[in-house]
Each structure stands twice: as C-alpha cells, then as structure tokens.
Amino acid sequence: MTDTLTLPSPAKLNLFLHITARRADGYHELQTLFQFLDYGDDLHFTSVPGEHGARLAHSLPGVSDADNLILKAAELLADKASGPLPGVVIDIDKRLPMGGGLGGGSSNAATTLLGLNRLWRLNLNIDTLADIGLALGADVPVFVRGHAAFAEGVGEQLTPATPPEDWYLVLKPACEISTREIFCHEGLTRDTPKIKIRPAFEGDASRYRNDCEDVVRKLYPEVNQSLEWLSQFGPARLTGTGACIFGRFPTESAARIIWESKPSGITGFVAKGVNQSPLHQKLTELK
Numbered sequence: 152m153t154d155t156l157t158l159p160s161p162a163k164l165n166l167f168l169h170i171t172a173r174r175a176d177g178y179h180e181l182q183t184l185f186q187f188l189d190y191g192d193d194l195h196f197t198s199v200p201g202e203h204g205a206r207l208a209h210s211l212p213g214v215s216d217a218d219n220l221i222l223k224a225a226e227l228l229a230d231k232a233s234g235p236l237p238g239v240v241i242d243i244d245k246r247l248p249m250g251g252g253l254g255g256g257s258s259n260a261a262t263t264l265l266g267l268n269r270l271w272r273l274n275l276n277i278d279t280l281a282d283i284g285l286a287l288g289a290d291v292p293v294f295v296r297g298h299a300a301f302a303e304g305v306g307e308q309l310t311p312a313t314p315p316e317d318w319y320l321v322l323k324p325a326c327e328i329s330t331r332e333i334f335c336h337e338g339l340t341r342d343t344p345k346i347k348i349r350p351a352f353e354g355d356a357s358r359y360r361n362d363c364e365d366v367v368r369k370l371y372p373e374v375n376q377s378l379e380w381l382s383q384f385g386p387a388r389l390t391g392t393g394a395c396i397f398g399r400f401p402t403e404s405a406a407r408i409i410w411e412s413k414p415s416g417i418t419g420f421v422a423k424g425v426n427q428s429p430l431h432q433k434l435t436e437l438k
C-alpha cells in the first residue's frame with residue numbers, strides 16, 4: 152500500500168494593504184492584514200521507497216520545475232539535513248489562480264516546508280521554517296506560522312490578529328498580474344502614513360485600503376470593471392497586487408446570491424475567512 156500524506160495549501164487575502172516606504176534594495180515596507188481562506192490547493196506527499204529526496208509528480212503549466220516554489224522549498228530544507236533523505240513524490244491539485252494575489256505559490260512553499268519537515272523527521276522549529284520561507288518570498292512566513300496576522304516589514308514581521316471570520320466572494324478577472332510589475336510602477340503610492348496603534352480591525356473600514364488598487368485599475372480594465380460590479384453590493388477590494396478582488400458577507404448564502412448573478416467571463420469562488428490556517432488545523436489533527 153502506498154503511503155500518502157495530503158495537506159491543504161490555503162489561499163490568503165490581504166484585508167488591507169498599505170505601502171509605507173520603499174527600501175534601498177527596492178523592496179517595499181508594508182502594513183497588511185492577512186487572513187486565510189478555507190479554500191486552496193492540496194498537496195499529496197507519497198513516499199517512494201528506493202528513491203532519495205523530493206520530486207514533482209507533474210510540472211505546473213507555465214512554471215519550470217527549477218522555478219517551482221515547491222521544489223525550491225524542498226531543496227532549501229534538504230540543505231538543512233545531514234545524510235540522504237527518503238524519497239517523496241509531490242502531486243498538486245491546483246485550484247488557486249496564479250498571479251491572483253491569493254498567495255498560491257507562497258502557500259505551496261509553506262505546505263512543502265511543513266510537510267517534508269514531518270515526513271523527513273527533521274524536527275526544525277517554526278521560526279527556522281519561517282526564516283527558510285522568507286528566502287522564497289515575502290508571503291511565505293505567514294503561511295508557515297499559520298495564524299491570521301497584522302504584518303509589517305516586507306510582510307515578515309507578524310503580530311497574530313483575529314479579524315471576523317466572515318464569508319468572501321472572490322472574483323478572478325481574466326488577467327494575470329505580476330507582483331513585480333506593480334511594485335515597480337512609477338504611479339504606485341508609497342507614502343501611506345504608518346498605523347501606529349494596532350488597528351481595531353472591525354472598526355472604520357474606510358481608513359484601510361489596498362494601495363496597489365489605483366495602479367492595477369489603470370493597467371487592467373478587467374479588474375476595474377470587476378471592482379465596479381462587486382462594489383454595487385458593498386465594499387470590494389483587491390488582494391495583494393491582484394488580479395483577484397473580494398467582497399465580504401456575513402453569511403455563505405448572502406455571498407452565493409451575488410455569486411449567482413456575476414457577469415459571464417469572470418471565474419471565482421465563495422469561501423470562509425479563517426484565522427487558523429487549514430494546514431495547521433490538519434497537522435494538529437494528525438498529531
């Protein structure tokens with residue numbers, strides 16, 4: 152019998168995203184609120200007796216294996232081990248759109264770090280795994296730590312937070328957006344004053360926004376149109392650098408009613424916001 156461990160690789164939303172400065176190395180200082188969704192990819196880790204190290208069952212369309220964050224995470228983890236590691240093949244059920252601002256690649260990297268740490272019995276602690284994750288991307292540490300968080304720095308200084316676990320309608324306009332393109336754009340607002348006191352997140356939503364939204368609306372009319380459509384039903388916002396947008400609803404049925412009436416040509420899904428990552432929930436159940 153084959154031995155397969157299946158772990159979730161959830162999406163994140165940036166409930167708000169403020170850009171407060173640009174650093175000398177070109178990276179941006181952010182203040183953002185991360186929450187997970189109970190929706191995402193699944194990674195299947197299957198032991199392969201007689202092999203050593205990790206490999207992919209299938210390549211992802213449009214991503215070379217050398218660039219795939221799953222293999223990059225596995226390689227960085229293998230560097231921390233001494234001696235040969237058991238063979239593992241990793242298969243992925245990809246549901247999260249790439250270039251969507253939902254953190255799919257970063258989440259895959261984090262699920263790989265936690266999954267292989269367990270399968271390879273490396274016993275690295277969460278701080279070490281979050282440090283390894285940061286080398287792969289600014290969004291990886293929050294997925295490694297697994298709690299909704301207010302983030303500062305480039306997104307790695309995390310303070311656990313408990314925003315309301317509402318329902319979201321997430322729409323994916325028909326375009327892919329490169330995070331780099333948006334952060335390099337000359338029109339980006341980079342001087343939002345820092346929030347000094349940790350915000351009362353349930354409070355005045357109009358104080359918070361996504362600073363990437365104006366640039367993305369101008370460059371991608373598809374996103375602009377989707378935001379205008381969703382705004383009819385309540386506040387609608389971009390996540391990360393897009394392309395996905397979201398609206399918040401108190402119940403699943405309220406979100407599904409709007410979902411049923413969405414314009415043709417837009418994909419998306421309805422999901423619940425959760426403050427504990429489904430990955431960590433699953434790992435706790437396995438203990």
Ligand SMILES: C[C@](O)(CO)[C@H](O)COP(=O)(O)OP(=O)(O)OC[C@H]1O[C@@H](n2ccc(N)nc2=O)[C@H](O)[C@@H]1O
Pocket residue numbers: 165168177178179180181183252254257287288289290291304305306330331334335391392
């Ligand atoms: C926009 C967010 O999704 C918000 O959560 C993240 O800040 C992006 O995180 P990510 O996709 O893991 O980004 P990375 O892979 O680290 O960086 C991609 C590119 O985005 C730019 N970048 C990213 C994060 C950041 N704080 N400042 C930046 O300027 C850099 O040009 C970088 O080359």
Ligand SMILES: Nc1ncnc2c1ncn2[C@@H]1O[C@H](COP(=O)(O)OP(=O)(O)OP(=O)(O)O)[C@@H](O)[C@H]1O
Pocket residue numbers: 211213214218219220221247248249250251252253254255256257259260290328330391392393394
């Ligand atoms: N396992 C992976 N899954 C998805 N994308 C990957 C993966 N490995 C590498 N990538 C690359 O990362 C890019 C960004 O993909 P991702 O799904 O993380 O986008 P995103 O949601 O916009 O990210 P973020 O919100 O972190 O900016 C893809 O276009 C792809 O080239």
